[in-house]
Amino acid sequence: MACNARVRIQNANYDTAWVKGVACLYFAFCILHCDGAALAQTPAPTITEVRVEQEGRVVSDALVLGLLETTVGEPLSMADVRESITHLTSLGRYEDIQVFQEAVSGGTKLRFQLFPLHPVDRLEFRGVLGLSEGELRRAVAERFGTAPLASRAPDVARTLELVYHDAGYLRARITPRIDITHDPDRASMTFGIEAGTRARIARVEFDVEPTSTPPLPTAVTTGQPYDNTAILAALQSYEETQRERGYYEARATHSVDFVGDDAIVRISIDQGPLVAVAFAGDPLPESERDRLVPVRAEGATDEDLLEDSSLAIEAYLHERGYRDATATYTREEAPGALTIRFTIARGSRYVVDGVSIGGNASVPAVDIAPLVRLKEGDPFVQSAVDGSAGAIRALYRGRGFTKAMVMAAVDLPPAGSGRDVDRRVRIRVDIVEGPQTRVSSVSVDGNTALSEAQVQALLSISTGSAYSEADVASNQDRLDLEYRNLGYADVVIEPRVTLSDGDTRAAIVFAVHEGPQVIVDHVIILGNRRTSTSTIERELTLKPGQPLGYAARLESQQRLSALGICRRVTITELQGLEPRRDVLVQVEESPPTTIGYGGGVEGGTRLRPTGPLGTAEEHFEFAPRGFFEVGRNNLWGKNRTATLFARASLRPRDVVLNDAGLRLESPSPDSGFGFNEYRVFGTYREPKVVNSPADLLITAILDQAIRSSFSFRTREVRAEVGTRVRQYYNVAVRYSLERTKLFDQRFTEDQKPLIDRIFPQVRLSKIANSIIRDRRDDIVDPTRGRLVILDAEMAARTIGSEVGFVKVFGQLFNYFQLPSARRMVLATGVRIGASHGFARTVRLVGDDGVVRSEVVQDLPASERFFAGGDTTVRGFALDRLGTPETISPSGFPQGGNGEVVLNAELRVAVFKAISAVMFVDAGNVFPTASDLSLIDLRPSTGFGVHYRSPIGLIRVELGINLDPQVLVPGTLERRTVLHVSLGPAF
DSSP states (O other): OOOOEEEEEEOSOOOSHHHHHHHHHHHHHHSSOOOHHHHHHSOOOBEEEEEEEETTEEOOOHHHHTTOOOOTTSBOOHHHHHHHHHHHHHTTOEEEEEEEEEEETTEEEEEEEEEEOOOEEEEEEEEEOSSOHHHHHHHHHHHHOSSOOGGGHHHHHHHHHHHHHHTTBTTOEEEEEEEEETTTTEEEEEEEEEOOOBOEEEEEEEEEESSSOOOOOOSSOTTSBOOHHHHHHHHHHHHHHHHHTTOTTOEEEEEEEEETTEEEEEEEEEOOOEEEEEEEESOOOHHHHHHHSTHHHHTOOOHHHHHHHHHHHHHHHHTTTOTTOEEEEEEEEETTEEEEEEEEEOOOOEEEEEEEEEOOSSSOHHHHGGGOOOOTTSBOOHHHHHHHHHHHHHHHHHTTOTTOEEEEEEEOOOTTSOTTSOEEEEEEEEEEOOOOOEEEEEEEESOSSSOHHHHHHHOOOOTTSBOOHHHHHHHHHHHHHHHHHTTOTTOEEEEEEEEETTTTEEEEEEEEEOOOOOEEEEEEEESOSSSOHHHHHHHOOOOTTSBOOHHHHHHHHHHHHHTSOEEEEEEEEOOOSTTEEEEEEEEEEOOSEEEEEEEEEEEEEEEESOSGGGOOEEEEEEEEEEEEEEEEEEETTTTEEEEEEEEEEEEEOOOOBOTTSSSBOOOOGGGSEEEEEEEEEEEEEESSGGGSSOEEEEEEEEEEEEOSSOEEEEEEEEEEEEEEOSSSEEEEEEEEEEEEEEESOSSOGGGSOHHHHHOSEEEEEEEEEEEEEEOOSOSSSOSSEEEEEEEEEEEOGGGTOSSEEEEEEEEEEEEEEESSSSOEEEEEEEEEEEEEEEOEEEEEEOTTSOEEEEEEOSOOGGGSBOBOSTTSOTTSOTTOBOOGGGBOTTSOBOOBSEEEEEEEEEEEEOSSSEEEEEEEEEEEEESSGGGOOSTTOEEEEEEEEEEEETTEEEEEEEEEESSOOOSBTTBOOOSEEEEEEESOOO
């Protein structure tokens, strides 16, 4: 028997699940539109062709075709067709789906006809508007969102009519029109508007109570256009002004009558009484009154607020030992005035005289004492006594004493003592332990998805252990979570406990009602316009054919969010035929381009050759700085990122010594005050390079910086591959090729290290690797945890470097939050660096034409270690720290091949964003790695203030040199150094 059938499912908005369900049931009823008896006798025809069409075109979208359950060569099944419609409807793209069947030789053809939704992506307003387009768009967005459905055009028009009416356009005409476009399927919503004449205020009438006339609102005047919103804002402003004056019950309303194009506005004003809050009886601190009685802050005097205030006062006094304190209030009304008077009776103050514990035979007192929240001398607070008893009871029950009773008795002194004398209270905690219950057996009943061994591995309860209701509940949750991770969304875990032998033995049975296992049918991804579907699929742990587990769903959402390309990610489970369900992944992509900019000021002490014969002197300088950053995310839909960053500082460039070192040269025209320090770099990030867990980062750098002893200019290209190997470990390997040029050196020629004379411009080719272990609780402002960084790099002539060396630098930082009322964090740091240069023989031609050989075995200046400044040892100026061998005769640091820096810092919160800081630093720079010594470290201490500003941490710190020395003949090191900087020291 052959037949033709057509089913049409149409709805303007498929946001509700019940619409989809009704549509599918309807299709199940009439898809073939054939006689049921005939179907029972006739075998289902074989599908010979499945065709999907949309607006006269054949659909080739893999997402759409992949959702079809009907397959060529398979028998026609109503369930498959119905499920195909459910999948297609889940996309949210179609307002109408029609399915046609056509009998052909050898079977049947199926044709899915799709009628797409045309979401509105543009609003247009044409004609004589009267109001601004911004006002109209805001009105539409508040009610219908930024993209209203095309079917809501009449509703939008009615809303706009109300907006025009409130603005005084009483006869505005609004005509909506929808213009549909295809490929892509979009629609424009256009409104033709004729605003007409606007009503004006002809008269303003006031109805004022009481008879004593209060100040009237002046923003509503005769002759101005009528605007309901403006009038409401004026009246609200008037009410707020009156409340600031103490008239908390002030009310202002209005009504309007229109006569032609004239508006007669009537304003009703009820000023209410002038409210005052008074306190009688025992004193209440002035600083607490507004907090406990927030009449001024709330601008109200209703009974609920006053009752809450009374209870708040009593609670405040109870917490301070006044257990009998009461606070009542009265309303005292007079013409034009209202006084709310709180009468406070504190009563005597009760102080704890001692706490005794008795009856604890099985649990030692040392385990119970920390649970008692009251100590001798503390104010007596009944809630603290009850809380202590509850905590002790929980301790006993956690150790198997299920019948334990804890009773707290309070011995109050007689009432005859004076009210100003503290009354001493003794507290007795009596414990009746009862029998201890131990677990006799643990079993599971009804488990089929998990074996007995798997279940037992999940349970933390064992035979012979103390029975605890909390342990049973936690094991129940653990089993429940494991089943839900396997897709058993309706699982029920029911613990059953049987006590025996006088409540000393407990047999525990976890009864499992598994329910059906839900399997992922299709993963439907929507909302990705720039991001490729494969990029999203790669991060999803929810896969078709696998269980729809809770952990997989949560991890998928976290991994998609971690990409940084989505502003919002939602993963929804769609209803379907059990036990398979579709999963809808909807993403809202972030803007592809990000722009950032900012500025600041850095202040610190620098060395300059301003002393006699060009010797070093310390000068405090401020350097304004600014930065600009532009980034492009999600390149080519693969989560690739490109960033360009530029930073510049406005600094004076130093004058330099002549070759003889006897005088100072005049600064050249291009070495004055200007942007003499800058850094520009561009980065490209390729995540999951060649389908591995590692990310590739390529960086190009242009850098010019001014240091204490020289200035340098660097051009560098760097490639780095990094990945997370475990939860807290990151590993990176990088290669860099750079060229560094030294200039404006503060040394005479004979004072320069040999390598700087031979290679003032040096090419370095380096291979490096880093290992990072980060367990800090916060990267920006850690309070606890540890950070370990180990860097090792090598430059060699065999890979293109002009000089060779090996360098290792290790860093260890610890953060501890101390137990105190204020937030106190102790931060410590250890940094150790060591390097060794590879020997190279260089042939030089002297001025006399004689060729000689020199052996170079050192590091270039840009690679040597320097210390001193706001991020290392703060009792010294920038790069000022070093042994006599690393300081030139003129006082400028030459750097070294070894470094040790130790830091300890105590941060104490003073206000919400301000912390006081005290620190102790020590360190030194050594000429070679073999010279490293903890005995020769130079100590310093100091203090400062940290401000957590919106742009980052701002530090102002004063470092104190504890042992000033004479490293340059005739010059003693400074005792103090001031640092002003942005960002943490470590």
